[in-house]
Amino acid sequence: MDDGTRYGDGTRCVHGGHGDPEPGAPLAPGPVFAAPYHLGEPAADFYGRAGNPTWRALESAIGELDGGECVLLPSGMAAISTVLRAVLRAGDGLLVPSDGYYATRQFVHEELAELSLHVQEIPTTGPWPPELFDGVRLVLLETPSNPGLDVCDIAALARLAHRAGALLAVDNTTATPLGQRPLELGADLAIASDTKALTGHSDVLLGHVSTADAELAARLRRARTLSGSIPGPFETWLAHRSLGTLDLRLARQASNAAALVAALRGHPAVTGLRWPGLPDDPAHELASAQMRRWGGVFRFELADADAVAEFVRRSELVVAATSFGGLHSTVDRRAQWGDPVAPGFVRFSAGCEDPDDLVADVLAALS
Ligand SMILES: Cc1ncc(COP(=O)(O)O)c(C=O)c1O
Incomplete structure (x- = not known):
């Protein structure tokens, strides 16, 4: 709808992802429930695990707020685990917050144990000496951290990570895309549990990853299709409805x-x-x-x-x-x-x- 600066937060939340008016079409279309789609040319979709118009509508709205391409996932942990699995290879270095959401650390230690990662757990407030980043493939920050509400400098840490050849991801759950735009501050990936304020009615689990790197976005979409870790159309529609407020x-x-x-x-x-x-x-x-x-x-x-x-x-x-x-x-x-x-x-x-x-x-x- 816009470049992220033309309209204010309320306007972008209300209008994001709704497309252009079409006479006779519903003002607010319902969810599209589909496993297979009719095949033929031209067709955007062929199978529900690979694509769904209800996902794309919400992805367009959130991507606009985040300033990148959004990939929806069925929960915040699905978003985090999809990023970790897509980016990390055996023996890679990984920095994670010692004071952030506990399941992220648990996932790294329990589910990624076979990768023999070199994991360093760092408090959100640091210290962050440049040597910390040597050999690191991915830096995951959480700011403000949950539950301590400490904050770290995304732009400064993105510079340190990039100098070491690492990607920087920010768990932006606490801030929401309205509270903070990590991609603008230099992060490669903005991740969130949309189960929290973004949907905000305590009735949906959802997550997303946004990135301005088209290749990375394509890789995450492919990981979603192949893992089958996909959001339900109804949850997605409820989330889009909630985003408006x-x-x-x-x-x-x-x-x-x-x-x-x-x-x-x-x-x-x-x-x-x-x-x-x-x-x-x-x-x-x-x-x-x-x-x-x-x-x-x-x-x-x-x-x-x-x-x-x-x-x-x-x-x-x-x-x-x-x-x-x-x-x-x-x-x-x-x-x-x-x-x-x-x-x-x-x-x-x-x-x-x-x-x-x-x-x-x-x-x-x-x-
Ligand atoms: C900061 C943060 N990240 C990720 C998650 C995981 O989100 P979900 O419960 O949607 O999987 C949570 C959940 O509390 C969280 O607080």
């Missing part, structure tokens, strides 16, 4: 997060409060330089696991759930999943409720 949802989530963080600052039960949007957050300066807008996820600590359970029990609006970016405000006590954090560490995902209701509920639940 991403700008609105993110704006409400971010303003709710700001209101909650302001209310929790200095609260006697709360320590370790972090949100990149807070001016005195350690990540704020760098995040402001490379991000386009804030999201609704912040973190803090309560005394222990029991204190978190009590908080959830007392709250009327906040529920415990292990995801983020949805309409509903949720908390997740990350130590239960093995993240290297304190037992009372909470990742809070601000939803789209009314800010006054949410702040009052959270303060009452903590009192």
Whole structure:
């Protein structure tokens, strides 16, 4: 629809991937369910594992937001694992975050063990000396990291990676394509779990990879076709429907997060409060330089696991759930999943409720 600069976020979310108006055609077409297609010339599609118009519509919308070619996959982990399998060969060097989404590390160690990779796990805040990149084939960053919300300098690390002949991929799940455009900052691949804010209704699993490198995109599409790791048309259609409100949802989530963080600052039960949007957050300066807008996820600590359970029990609006970016405000006590954090560490995902209701509920639940 545009080059990424002509229209604002809301317009691009509403119109992305919808094509030109056609008299008599539905304004918002439904999903195309197809295994085989009629063969003949000209035909864009022949078999549902290789191509689907509903995928292409959403890929066009997300690709435009990311500034690259988008390849949809059935979950965030499918996106991450497809990239790792497509790029890495036996004995390659790989840098992954030590403080990012835990299943990525698990996948590398358990499912890619036969590749005998040289894996280095580095905290998002580094240090990142140039020697680290020697012999590395792929650098995977996650910024802001989940759950710690630390940030690293994508452009600087892309330069270091490229100097060493490595590709740089960024897990952009927490930021979303509206919050950050890793490809513009020099990344080769932007990866995301669209299960989170991009779809945002807690009813779909989906993921994607975007790249400005046409060969890499073709390789990823081929990997998808041959592995059979394909998104369902209905999920894809639901995601496209949800994308239309991403700008609105993110704006409400971010303003709710700001209101909650302001209310929790200095609260006697709360320590370790972090949100990149807070001016005195350690990540704020760098995040402001490379991000386009804030999201609704912040973190803090309560005394222990029991204190978190009590908080959830007392709250009327906040529920415990292990995801983020949805309409509903949720908390997740990350130590239960093995993240290297304190037992009372909470990742809070601000939803789209009314800010006054949410702040009052959270303060009452903590009192
Ligand atoms: C940062 C990040 N990357 C990837 C994933 C995996 O996504 P999915 O659950 O859609 O496979 C998650 C899921 O929580 C995540 O938080």
